Amino acid sequence: xxxxxxxxxxxxxxxxxxxxxxxxxxxxxxxxxxxxxxxxxxxxxxxxxxxxxxxxxxxxxxxxxxxxxxxxxxxxxxxxxxxxxxxxxxxxxxxxxxxxxxxxxxxxxxxxxxxxxxxxxxxxxxxxxxxxxxxxxxxxxxxxxxxxxxxxxxxxxxxxxxxxxxxxxxxxxxxxxxxxxxxxxxxxxxxxxxxxxxxxxxxxxxxxxxxxxxxxxxxxxxxxxxxxxxxxxxxxxx
Numbered sequence: 001x002x003x004x005x006x007x008x009x010x011x012x013x014x015x016x017x018x019x020x021x022x023x024x025x026x027x028x029x030x031x032x033x034x035x036x037x038x039x040x041x042x043x044x045x046x047x048x049x050x051x052x053x054x055x056x057x058x059x060x061x062x063x064x065x066x067x068x069x070x071x072x073x074x075x076x077x078x079x080x081x082x083x084x085x086x087x088x089x090x091x092x093x094x095x096x097x098x099x100x101x102x103x104x105x106x107x108x109x110x111x112x113x114x115x116x117x118x119x120x121x122x123x124x125x126x127x128x129x130x131x132x133x134x135x136x137x138x139x140x141x142x143x144x145x146x147x148x149x150x151x152x153x154x155x156x157x158x159x160x161x162x163x164x165x166x167x168x169x170x171x172x173x174x175x176x177x178x179x180x181x182x183x184x185x186x187x188x189x190x191x192x193x194x195x196x197x198x199x200x201x202x203x204x205x206x207x208x209x210x211x212x213x214x215x216x217x218x219x220x221x222x223x224x225x226x227x228x229x230x231x232x233x234x235x236x237x238x
Contacts, residue, residue: 038093039126045095057099057106060220061130063164065156066137067148068116071173074203075137076113079213084204093120093127102217109213121155128159133167133220135212140172140179140200146189153193166223168195169216175200175207 064072073094077085080096094113099106112127136152138145149170157165170190172181179200190198196219201208 038123042093042095042127057108059108059110060132061110061112061161062133062135062216062220063128063131063156063160064111064113064135064137065152066116067145067152070116070137070139070142070145071203072113072116072135072137075135075171075173075201075209075212076111078203078206078209080111082206084206093123098213100213100217102214102221104218104221107217107220109217124155125159128156129161131156131160132163132224133216134160134164135169135171135216136195137171137173138181139174140181141174141177143180146181146185149189150193163224165194166196167216167220168193169212169219170195170198171212172198172200174202174204176202176205 064076066072074084076094076096077083080098093115096111096113098109098111100109112131114124114127134156136149138149153168170186172179172186186198189195197215199208199212199215201212203209
């Protein structure tokens with residue numbers, strides 16, 4: 001369920017997913033100005049969604065991360081709109097929001113889809129603040145992307161909320177294609193990095209897309225049993 005009307009929420013989310021941000025902000029920002037202006041815009045978006053969330057379910061901030069072009073934005077699009085789009089690489093960050101039902105009730109997921117391009121990595125520390133969950137994505141058709149995921153774990157771990165390390169789902173994207181990553185390597189990776197779950201999925205076919213976010217929601221609820229409308233503001237750091 002997406003809060004509000006589907007049209008209004010789609011317009012809001014699409015603007016956050018790059019349509020408005022790219023056309024009105026990125027072309028005129030350079031150097032540190034890009035960081036300052038991007039944070040201002042995201043603060044406004046975060047405040048608006050926080051107000052909506054307080055009326056519905058606890059708002060939790062989660063990250064979707066991984067190296068460039070592994071399918072992160074397509075995964076988010078497929079989850080939020082049940083629609084597959086072959087999108088271009090993310091500029092800085094994409095943003096979406098959706099209520100997800102876990103085993104202990106609903107959580108309002110604020111989904112921050114981080115660019116996998118190195119030239120935007122200087123922005124990531126600001127975007128990671130307050131995140132208590134992580135969807136770590138690699139491309140099952142590209143074996144190098146799993147190894148690159150370890151660097152993302154280390155980098156995000158420096159800036160995200162400490163709880164995030166207990167609420168991580170590893171996603172093998174593009175499961176509709178032939179996998180080039182042996183399952184035993186994936187299992188080893190999860191064991192070494194204490195990752196709670198591995199889920200192969202395909203944004204193109206929709207296979208396991210909802211399971212990814214429902215699993216993360218449940219993991220967050222199990223890890224943080226005190227999570228509730230009354231206690232959550234102390235956990236949500238924007």
